[in-house]
Amino acid sequence: MKNSKIQDIEEIGEKIKRPKKWKKVLHKIEQMRSSQTAPVDTMGVSFVPDKNIIEISPQIFHFQVLVNALLSSQTTDQKTSQAVDQLNSSLKILTIQNVIKTSESQIASLISCVGFKNKKANYLKRIAEILHNKYNDNVPDNFDDLVKLPGIGPKMAYLILMVCFDKKEGLAVDTHVYVISRRLGWVSKEDNNPEKVRKELQRWLPRENWKEFNKLIVGFGQEICSKIKPKCDQCPVSKYYSNSNSNSNSDSDSNSDSNSNSDSKIPNQKIPNQKIPNQNILK
Numbered sequence: 001m002k003n004s005k006i007q008d009i010e011e012i013g014e015k016i017k018r019p020k021k022w023k024k025v026l027h028k029i030e031q032m033r034s035s036q037t038a039p040v041d042t043m044g045v046s047f048v049p050d051k052n053i054i055e056i057s058p059q060i061f062h063f064q065v066l067v068n069a070l071l072s073s074q075t076t077d078q079k080t081s082q083a084v085d086q087l088n089s090s091l092k093i094l095t096i097q098n099v100i101k102t103s104e105s106q107i108a109s110l111i112s113c114v115g116f117k118n119k120k121a122n123y124l125k126r127i128a129e130i131l132h133n134k135y136n137d138n139v140p141d142n143f144d145d146l147v148k149l150p151g152i153g154p155k156m157a158y159l160i161l162m163v164c165f166d167k168k169e170g171l172a173v174d175t176h177v178y179v180i181s182r183r184l185g186w187v188s189k190e191d192n193n194p195e196k197v198r199k200e201l202q203r204w205l206p207r208e209n210w211k212e213f214n215k216l217i218v219g220f221g222q223e224i225c226s227k228i229k230p231k232c233d234q235c236p237v238s239k240y241y242s243n244s245n246s247n248s249n250s251d252s253d254s255n256s257d258s259n260s261n262s263d264s265k266i267p268n269q270k271i272p273n274q275k276i277p278n279q280n281i282l283k
């Protein structure tokens, strides 16, 4: 992919330059997603509450969202959901108080299906103590306090703010958002880390689209445009690619697990040698 941001843009007002046809492409993805569910729809961060509990307080919901986000790093939605369910059933309900009462080793064993279980168990115990002692058993509703919590990075903080407090302060750029934004030419090739991609997307994507954006793109990545072996023959947006300048290596620096959620660097991905429509521009 060449620098589509520069080659193919539309000017909005004086300053904001957006990729051409971005709205149409997003709409096509929305249509595809409305007829085809993905793991993120039933196991994503906003679906954390114990399914056996009819109603939980906002306080507990916020904590469970945070735990889900914490566990989701480098882990699939399925495994994350399994771990949260396990915590909910074994602790009777996943609350700050119950995490404080439970030993770190027991928590590690309850979340054994996720990656880095020992580290995450340690983070979870420390977070529960901090929320209890410093925030009166509440999850903080601002970015600065969230990213001070052990194991909580910017992507998680933005998701938590969005899901818990309806605050659109930033876009959560995980593996799918990173890879797909680059494939679609929504960011330039030089935007080669999640932070650069986040900033570039935030520069032009209207804020009204932020809330649904992550879930929309993650589901698209889980079902169609996976990092490894994207199903281009089923892709609703392939026709928007130009036929010239075909390039299948445009996302050559993202990471490995196609369905995992990563809040960390996305280094050195090798995309398989398969034909992918031109990832340069959207016409």
Ligand code: SF4
Binding pocket: 183, 184, 224, 225, 226, 230, 231, 232, 233, 235, 236, 237, 238, 276, 277
């Ligand atoms: S054509 Fe293939 S690589 Fe391009 S967006 Fe669709 S699935 Fe992804």
